[in-house]
Amino acid sequence: MKSNRASLEEIRGFFAKRMAAVSKSRDPRLERIFELVPREAFLGPGPWQVWVRDRNYLETPSADPVYLYENSLVALDGAKGINNGEPFLHAAWIGAVSPQRGEMITHIGAGTGYYTAILSLLALPGGRVTAFELDAQLAERARHNLRPFESVEVVNADATRASLTASDIVYVSAGVSAPPVGWLKALKPGGRLIFPWRPSEEIGLTLLVRAEATGFSVEPLAPSWFIPCIGASREIVASWVPKTPAEARSIRSLRTTATTPPDETAIAVYPEVWFSSQPLER
Template identity: 50%
Template sequence: MQGMSNTASETYRSEYAEQIARLTDLRDRRIEQAFATVPRENFLPPPPWTAISVGIATRTSDVAGIYDNVLVAIDRKRGINNGEPALHAAWLDEVCPQAGETVIHVGAGLGYYTAILASLVEPHGCVEAYEYEADLAAQASQNLRAYSHVKVHGESAFGRPLPKADVIYVNAGVMAPDVEWLKALKPGGRLIFPWQPHEGWGPAIMVRRLEGGFSATPLMTVGFISCSGTEDEHASKSLPNEADLASVRSIWPTSERLPDETAVAVYDQVWFSSGVVGS
């Protein structure tokens, strides 16, 4: 920012990255380094910014105000934010992107977490970033122009074949994951997404492609803006309750395995099971 030295910005970022690492008890210290390196202000609208913490919004033009574990509004009318850094750090620690891997980022927004992902797969990796909102996709392309290994797609990542990927990182809530996401995972690939069968909330689900199927692990409860450009899918039975959500251990394409007595929630193309892969 004009009037602020690079040294001051680097100091803010370093302290912020240390804070995020403490809050999440990071195992992969490369993630801390990525947060310390990528300038958050380069992936936000111009100041003044609106920082949001525990539902309280604060307007600030001081860059120090965005180097904290806060949401920062991108478009409040549309409910679009630059998400909470500690949550993303925890997710990144779960999916563990590695140098040379291919990542699909669904719901890239203005590209901040895309840039974090891009830094984690260097060298020789790549990120395919999808953003349905045309104005955000155009701005993300500009914000990420220095990242030659990132390609921004101004379209939905739902309902279409996708490139084969080691990691699929979804930053928009869905009633059910797209079966194409499962198909795109390479052996050993990881998918993390907010499963929101109840309006506005649900567990983050960590999926791994194993030899015998797709394991699924519920993580923390989250609330994300719904994925744009999707067709609603409705469960064929009553919505899963909290105990059902916590019991999920695998997910299956209906084309590969039909629902059985372990089914927790059944959708047109995928279903969630309380049974483990291999059972």
């Protein structure tokens, strides 16, 4: 008897359509790339652990990859709370930074490389991705998974201390209190930095930073919650942070303390950078 269940190809294709829709991107390549890159190839053998809440996981009923084509977090290292990130969130981020052909991309917190692979294909032809992963085991898995993607280099290192290659996009998949100045310096003119900002336990917000002619503009996007980025989160002591999500969403620019002292427009102040409610002068 013929099964009425959709094939894996159909299920992956519908997943790709949803990802493209959530991204709000006009790039026609995005849907096709999400359709072509199999999520299961980056997650190891199933069954898989799917995140429910408060770091609790449920095991998929079998190793059938259909269970992976939902908007769900899947454990990479459940004991450490490290997951393959929420697909709809990453689709929205990719749409926001809009990778273009030939661009240089730095991915910080690559995990086992699934979203790295997506970014690398969007940068072709001519572009490259340097993927940083601090966890040695995850970095090795990423190297293995990304071997078919010739435009990717995986680096097992602390990206908060490393010297980044000049980048059109810096894409950060770990919670950040304050971006290191080195990340800002790595941005080419017109470059984009996207990261999950965690000024406090109560606030988690995606920030999109653009390198403009007059400084760094900031656009707050949707809420986001990631595990901390070692070297750029709890280790950085702020002298001022926003008290409410509404105050956090009022940020319009990012400045360095070395060039511009914090003033009355400051929303959050850290040793090297501060966030302002004042837009950049045009």
